[in-house]
Amino acid sequence: MATETLLVEQRGAVTLVTLNRPQALNALNSQVLADLLTVFAAYDADPTQRCAVLTGSEKAFAAGADIKEMAPQGVGDMFGSNFFAGYDLFTRTRKPVIAAVSGYALGGGCELAMMCDFIIAGDSAKFGQPEIKLGVTPGMGGSQRLARAVGKAKAMEMCLTGRMMDAAEAESAGLVAKVVPAADLLAEALKTAETIAAMPPLAALAVKEQVNVAFETTLQQGILFERRLFHGLFGTEDQKEGMVAFVEKRPGKWVGR
Ligand code: CO8
Numbered sequence: 001m002a003t004e005t006l007l008v009e010q011r012g013a014v015t016l017v018t019l020n021r022p023q024a025l026n027a028l029n030s031q032v033l034a035d036l037l038t039v040f041a042a043y044d045a046d047p048t049q050r051c052a053v054l055t056g057s058e059k060a061f062a063a064g065a066d067i068k069e070m071a072p073q074g075v076g077d078m079f080g081s082n083f084f085a086g087y088d089l090f091t092r093t094r095k096p097v098i099a100a101v102s103g104y105a106l107g108g109g110c111e112l113a114m115m116c117d118f119i120i121a122g123d124s125a126k127f128g129q130p131e132i133k134l135g136v137t138p139g140m141g142g143s144q145r146l147a148r149a150v151g152k153a154k155a156m157e158m159c160l161t162g163r164m165m166d167a168a169e170a171e172s173a174g175l176v177a178k179v180v181p182a183a184d185l186l187a188e189a190l191k192t193a194e195t196i197a198a199m200p201p202l203a204a205l206a207v208k209e210q211v212n213v214a215f216e217t218t219l220q221q222g223i224l225f226e227r228r229l230f231h232g233l234f235g236t237e238d239q240k241e242g243m244v245a246f247v248e249k250r251p252g253k254w255v256g257r
Contacts, residue, residue: 001039002020003035003038003039004031004035005019005020005021005029005031005032005035006018006019006020006032006035006036006039007020008039010048010049011190012194012197013048013049013050013051013194013197013198014049014050014051014052014053014190014193014194014197015039015043015046015049015051015052015053016052016053016055016190017036017039017040017043017052017053017054017055018055018056018057019032019054019055019056019057019061019062022057024063024066024068025057025059025060025062025063025104026056026057026060026061026062026063026109027062027063027064027065027066027067027068027108028062028064028065028066028108028109028112029065029066029069030069032066033084033086033087033090034086036090037086037089037090040052040090040093040097043093043095044093044094044095047256049095049197050095050096050196050197050198050199050201050204051095051096051097051098051193051194051196051197051204052093052095052096052097052098052193053097053098053099053100053186053189053190053193054097054098054099054100054112054116055099055100055101055102055185055186055189056101056102056103056105056109057102057103058102058103058122058124058182059102059103059104060102060103060104060105060109061099061100061101061102061103061104061105061109061112061113061125062104062105062106062108062109062112062113063104063106063107063109064106064107064108064109064130064131065084065107065108065139065140067134070083083139084108084139084140087111087112087115087140087141090112090115091115091141094205094208095201095204095205095208096117096193096196096204096208097116097117098116098117098118098119098120098189098192098193098196099112099113099114099116099118099119099120100119100120100122100185100186100188100189101113101119101120101121101122101125101127101176101185102121102122102124102125102182102185103122103124103125103126104126104128104164105125105126105127105128106126106127106128106129106130106164107128107129107130107131107138107142108139108140108142110127110128110129110142110146111129111138111140111141111142111145112140113127114141114142114145114146114149114175115140115141115145117208117211118176118177119170119175119176119177120176120177120178120179120180120185120188120189120192121167121170121171121176121178121179121180121185122167122179122180122181122182122183122184122185123167123168123179123180123181123182124167124182125166125167125170125176125179125182126164126165126166126167127164127165127170127175128158128162128163128164128165129142129143129146129158129159129162130162130163130164131159131162132159132160132161132162133162137159138159142159143155143159146158146159146175148215149173149174149175150173150174150175151173154173167179199254200236200238200239200241200242200252200254200256201238201254201256202233202236202238202256202257203233203238203239203242206229206230206232206233209225209229210222210225210226210229213225213226236257237255237257238252238254238255238256238257241253241254241255242254
């Protein structure tokens, strides 16, 4: 399957989505947003799919929101259309999504990568929020998610100077889960996705909800939420199977119920 701006491939239980606007370094325009929403809604709804990888090209994951599309717009256009508010829908994908980032992840590209559940970076990756150089600011969550990922000092410095952070710095700052040689990026991301896809799927959904709640609530409420989801999984066949399989020293077989 493919859309105007995305390549989509199912590899077993893993959906691989590749941003495909090479002429614009995968700049994110309204069509990319529409295509992402279509493709990730289909992924979420497909019971055969358990983990997704979102990637770009070797040169660019995405070089930002499409500056040529935004340049002529006025505040009425932006406010009236609630420009790019649809990305909130992308972040509501219930199943796991890994960003595999090679090359530039700038502005909206960095923001899109941060909307995924975690980032695996090739050693060529460069992250940044350079919007200030265009007379604007991050607008798709960058100021908020970057501050949560790397802390106030680094987020503030990056958003105020527009400088890029290389893969090694991104790993030590906590923005990315791991860095691998650029040539191995896709294979490593797919291998990680296959590991997740082989887990009990309801537990994977629950883990995602638990970790995301950590950014939205108090510690006490987050821990209660975690415990209730943990309790709830004892109503699933996969919990029975998982614990019996452990005792019988064999791999579990998951049914997603
Ligand atoms: N938008 C549109 N086109 C782009 C973009 C972009 N963000 N980035 C690159 N391109 C295009 C270039 O215009 C060029 O096209 P053409 O050949 O037709 O001139 C082509 O891609 C190749 O780019 P370059 O020739 O510039 O390639 P270089 O290797 O010389 O440079 C860079 C690569 C450094 C990545 C450079 O292209 C660059 O600086 N790009 C812009 C980066 C940027 O500023 N990103 C932030 C954009 S603003 C943003 O993301 C806001 C998000 C929030 C929106 C929320 C709204 C509510």
